[in-house]
Structures are given as structure tokens and as C-alpha cells.
Amino acid sequence: MARKFLYFVASMVILVLAGAFVFRLYGEELMEVAFVPDTEFTAQKVLETNVYDDPHMWLARPELVKGNPALWLPEGYSDTDPAVPDGKKAAVFFIHPTSFLARDRWNAPLDDKESQALARLYLRGQASAFNAVGDIWAPRYRQATLGAFLTEKPEGQQALDAAYQDVLAAFDYFVAKIPSDQPIILAGHSQGSLHLTNLLKDRVAGTPLANRVVAAYVVGWPVSVDTDVPEMGLDICAAPEQTRCMLSWESYAEPADYSRIVEVYNKTIGFNGEPRKDSKLLCTNPINGDIDSAAVASANLGTLVPNDDLSEASLVAGSVPARCDKRGFLLIGDPPEIGPYALPGNNYHVYDYSLFWSNIRADVQRRMTAFLAR
Template sequence: MARKFLYVVAVLMVLALAAAFAYRIWGAELLRQAMVPGTRFEAQAPLPANSYSRPQMWLARPDMPGNPALWTPEGQQPAAKPEAAVFFIHPTSYLNRARWNAPLEDKEANDRAALFLRGQASAFNGVGAIWAPRYRQATFGAFLTTKAEAQQALDLAYRDVTAAFDQFLAEAGDRPIILAGHSQGALHLTRLLHDRVAGKPLARRIVAAYVVGWPISKTADLPALGLPECTAADQSGCILSWQSFAEPADPSLILDTFDASTGFIGASRAGTPMICTNPVTGTPASAEAAAFDIGNLVPSADLTSATLTKSATTLRCDGRGILLLGTPPEGLGGQYVLPGNNYHVFDYSLFWANVRADAERRLAAHRGKRSAWIDVFAPRGLRAAG
């Protein structure tokens, strides 16, 4: 990629300009007209069996030359011998309204997705080897409409994600697993938790699931996802989720859509509380504002690199479950802030170092829990051999 790392802010430039600038100037309806496909949904066959056994189907995998998920800011390094296996689902990088789903070979979307991995998935390379699949993602406009085609597009994308996940499990061996995603990727991750983790033996291998930038209802979703909400910093086998806004915040665009939907248990999500993790503490954010130091990525002036910076801010959770920053870090925000003071673009980059530390703590907790399990349940001979 030469030195063309544009950092997550620049990665999302087109999306942010489309969503924020157009919304503020022309309103939501014209934004929909500009971004929602006017064509009919094109049904597509499932990918051929074993498609994800081909390295070309991955944006990141441990044996990939130039792996974008191995990027780190100065002073940080990927793990030399990563203990965990990380399955990361990238957010929407296809912005074209010509199709409901991105072609796998779309270079522009794939280049953006690779840059997402540098600014987001890289937070996990201190503890794990990262797999991140290409998939026929739903276009950005699918999130701006209630047309049936939008759900069909998301269902198609999810089929690819599940096929990739099956291959990931085959290649990851018996390593501990971290699941992570952002935005559309986090949406697919919730379905993956429901379909492939809840009630399955695999749940015991999950270090944590980072469902970032997508709401999870504590009452209408969480009971069906197979893992509890993370309530302690050293807890493993649990879910973290946050959506970042600066004060004063107006999350109505998210809440209106969320409240009109049905959760995984079949109940309405209207008025239900959402998981709201404080990424610094790894515990549910308090309703009262408290001061914290956060380790955030800040782009250089020419957007060719990023540095890791410590910033001071306050964090609190509003009544429904929106994470509120008192003062956003210097160098982040501006034209990339979405309507309602929504810092969705920065959900990972605001807390890059904190997410990295959180993953390390949870992996250590998982390791300790596994050792305790072996001590209790493993045959005496196996314990001696270990």
C-alpha cells in the first residue's frame, strides 16, 4: 500500500461527507435519493463451496503479505506469536447506488475496507492473528430505507460472512477466539452470535465479542446471543458494545429505526435499554460523567499516517445506552461528525489503545478460566502432561 495509509477518518471521508454534509444541507430525503439504489435487488447464488479456502477471498489473514491488519502506530507492535484468533467483519465500504450488494472484485470498496482494518482491526493484533473476509456487503444506501431490498441485501451479505466464519474456524484450530466488527460488520456479528455461538460448545472459546457501532437491546436481543454483557474488566466470554456521541447528542436517527425493529427474542426493541460499554474500563458506562484518559489515533495533517495520543475527556451513558463524550480529542471531528453529533466514524479510533488493553485483559482472564477448567475436568494423566 506504499505509504498511502489514510487512517480511518480518511477511509470514511466519502461516507461521512455523504451522510453528514448532504444531510445537513439537503435533509434525509435527498440523502436517500442520492444513496439508495433505484434498481431491483439481484438475487445471487451462494458462493461455491470452500470459496474461503482461497487466500484471495480475505482482506486479512495471518499468511497474507502486506496484511493491513498488522499496521500499528509508532511505539506499538503486533504480537510475534499471537495466542488468539480474531474474526473481524469490516464496516460498509461500498457506497455505490448502482447495486444493492458490492461485487467481490470492486477495487474501491476493497481498498476502503483494507484501510478500515488498519484503523480498527489493528487494535487486536497485539493478542491475535486476524482473519477479515471480503463479503458481498450491502451498500450504504441499504441503511437509509425500509425497502424489502435492503433486508435482502443484508441477508446476502450475511450468507458470505457465515461461509467465511466456517473457514475461519477450520483454520484457527483450537485457539481462543475474539469476534469483532463495526457498523454493518457489527450487525452481521450479532446474527453470527445468535446462529453460531449461542447454545453451542464454541461459546466456551470466545474471549469477547466487540459489537461496536451497532445497538444491542439488553432485553430484546442479549438473551438470545449466547454471551452476557461484559460487566467486569477481567471477564471473558462476554459482549462489549458502544456508540459514540459528543454532547449535546441527538441519537434520534438511530433510536427511531431501532425502536421500530424486532429483537432476536421476537419482542419489540422500542424503549429498551442498550448495552453501553465504557471502552476504558471495560464495564458498563455510568450515567454520571467521569473523567478518563483515552488512547486515541490522530491523523497527520496530510492524512498519510496516524499517531497514538493520550487525551482527557469525560464519558457517561445516557438513559437508553449512548456513550457520550464530554470533550472529543483534539484533531478528531469536524466535517466527519455525523448528524446528531454522532462520532460513529471514530468508534474504534477514539479508544484504540483502550480496546487493545481490554483484549489483553480478557485473553488473560480466558486463559486463567481455561486452566481452571482443565484442573477440574481433565483426566489426571492429561493434567500431568500439560
């Protein structure tokens, strides 16, 4: 299990559904039966003060070197240029996506071995993109189970709210622990990015902390330009060297059918209290590092592609283009030969990071350099 690469070790259902609310739309009744808990929600015990002082409460942390999944790199890979000037490092706070799939409870216990193993695999292919510029902190948290995204039951939202309280506790510890002048990078995917949107609203917006954020990578979760961004405390990253800003994208091959996603999205309320209906999604082009643009495949510096036994991955340059459409979804051309785990409608949610791994790595290095040069 430990040798398996990324999140390709699980079945298609596990892979493509973990951590995204939109998937309730595909076979809704079947998915509810298969994944939604049939138990009552039980409020979680509040974590003890300073529980995150324990290194075992982190999947990745600076002093954790042996077996740290966030330190993974593709076989034979090395950075050709210095990551940042003078060796100065950022502190990277990364929130992993859903890896708990059981239906016997609404939130994952911290001692659940299967979900923890999957979370470590996620970090290898996602958080690793940031390890050139800083020390990665990735907390363990009592995440909401997959079924919380597949139901209208109030217990689903209660589970998400409970998970968010753990993330807040971890973030507060993180901020208190790192040097008061150290630059910060925030990142997540899917359920992790959902929590990150709230964290930006609750802990960054309107505070001095916003001035320390190099960038926030809110990947694999919809962010409304009109109703969410103004409440999240950072500008949109409109240029590749811009700092103190946020990036977000959701990947689709073509022809893309995201009509069901839009249907659900249009029923939600934004952070400013206004309906998100018909509002544009924030769409960063991870190849260019700007918004609402197009890039040819030759500009893609490297996509992570697994080997046959899924134990490792190699970087393939120039394989996937990217362009933002008018609605705010990221289109990647014809379906790429990267693996079989795409959702209906050519939704490549699972591959949001791996499609652009090298460009994300270059993007964060570029922004960190610009931040230090201010």
C-alpha cells in the same frame, strides 16, 4: 490512495454514512436519491464450497504478511508488555463496515477495487487494535451497499441478508480451519457488527463454540439488553477481566442528540420476537472495560489522531473521557479535535474505535490473559 490513513480519505458523506442504518434519518429523501439503487435486486450466486480457502478472499489472514492492513500500528508504537502469556494466540474474526457506496447494484462485487481499498483502510484503524493477542481473519464479502441502509424498500433487507450469507460461509471456514481448542475473539463495526449480532445468534448461542469466545466486540451497532442479548449466546462484559462476554457502544460528544436514532430503533423487533421500543442499549465503557460507568479523560490510554496529510496517525493519551448515559449511549464530553467527520447530533460513529484504540488494545489483552488463566 494506499498511503492514506484509516477512512479519513473519503468525503464526509462517505465516511459518516457508511454502514449505519440510523443515518437514513438525516436528509432522508436526498440520501435516497444519492445512494439508494434504482435497480431490481438480483439474487447473488451462491459462493462455491471452500471458496474461502483462497487467501485472496481475505483482507487479513495469518499467512498474509506483506500489505496486511490488520498488522498496522501507529508510527513509533510498540507494546511494552507481553500481549499474552507463553505467546499463546487467539484467532480473531473481524467483519469490516460498509465500504461500497455505488447505487448501480445492491451488493458489492468482490472485484470492486474502490470498496476493497476502503475496507483495507478500515482495518488499519479498527482491526489493528487486536493484533497483539492473535491472528486476524477478516473476510471479503459481498457487502450491502450504503443505500441499503437508507431505504424502506425490501431490496435493502435482501441485500443485507445476501451479505450475511457470505459472512456465515467465511466464519464456518474460519472455525473449521483453526485448531479446535484455540480461543476466539469476534469483532466488527457498523454493518460488520450487524452481521456479528446475527452470527452470535446463529452460530454461537447454545453451542460449544461459546466456551471458546474470549469476547465479542459488537461496536457501532445498537444491541438491546432485553430483547437481543439473551439470544446471542454470551453474557454482557460487566467487568474488565470477564470473558465469554460481549461489549458494545455508540459514541456521542455532548450535547448529544440521538432522538432520531431512538425513533428508528423503537420501531424494530428484537431477536426474541419482542419490540425493542424503550429497551436499554448495551453500553460498554471502553476505557473501564465495564458497563454503565464513567471514566475521566486521563484514564484514556490513547486516541488515534491523524496527521495533516492523513498518511499516518499518532496516539494522544488523556484526550477523551467516556460515560454511559441512562439510555445506553456512550458520551465523550466536548467534541474532540480528532477530525471533521461527525454526524449531526454530535454522533461520533466514525470514531468508535479510534477514540479508544489503546484502551481497546489493553482490554482485549486483559481478557485474553484472564481466559488463558481459567
